[in-house]
Amino acid sequence: MDTTNTPTEVRPSWDEYFMGLARAVALRATCSRGRSGCVIVRDKQLLVTGYVGSPKGLPHCNDVGHQIKKTIHEDGHITEHCVRTVHAEQNAICQAARCGVVLENSTLYCRMTPCRVCAMLIINCGIRRVVCEYRYHAGEESEQMFKEANVQLEFFNEEVLNY
Numbered sequence: 801m802d803t804t805n806t807p808t809e810v811r812p813s814w815d816e817y818f819m820g821l822a823r824a825v826a827l828r829a830t831c832s833r834g835r836s837g838c839v840i841v842r843d844k845q846l847l848v849t850g851y852v853g854s855p856k857g858l859p860h861c862n863d864v865g866h867q868i869k870k871t872i873h874e875d876g877h878i879t880e881h882c883v884r885t886v887h888a889e890q891n892a893i894c895q896a897a898r899c900g901v902v903l904e905n906s907t908l909y910c911r912m913t914p915c916r917v918c919a920m921l922i923i924n925c926g927i928r929r930v931v932c933e934y935r936y937h938a939g940e941e942s943e944q945m946f947k948e949a950n951v952q953l954e955f956f957n958e959e960v961l962n963y
């Protein structure tokens with residue numbers, strides 16, 4: 801038996817450490833369709849956290865059910881999304897706005913490739929690196945925007961999440 805690398809002796813890397821925090825934050829999510837959490841970090845220091853949930857004071861999916869809207873895509877296929885919630889990435893950015901935290905040159909850790917809107921906000925906040933636990937099956941547009949805007953995008957896991 802190889803005892804040189806037992807789990808208790810292995811310290812997580814910084815990326816693993818912050819991804820672990822993002823997973824813990826996700827436990828507070830209030831929409832079961834997209835239970836995700838996110839942390840934003842600079843110089844190995846935690847700046848803000850966010851999880852998927854309704855705007856402050858509005859009812860949560862947990863309590864009143866989802867608010868589903870259909871989207872008809874250019875090729876005709878239809879997808880359904882819950883629109884009641886502010887995404888984890890957006891909530892982390894809002895927390896920074898409320899608390900006056902500068903996000904320039906920071907790194908964001910999240911569950912999967914941010915959606916199109918989140919990607920645009922991430923770019924304009926000055927976040928320079930995005931680390932996702934999984935690749936989102938419909939994340940190509942975000943991937944392309946990050947590339948054009950020179951935001952470094954990395955994946956922990958090559959498994960693609962269909963969601």
Ligand SMILES: [Zn+2]
Binds near residue numbers: 830832833865867885
């Ligand atoms: Zn929901």
Ligand SMILES: [Zn+2]
Binds near residue numbers: 887889915916919
């Ligand atoms: Zn999003």
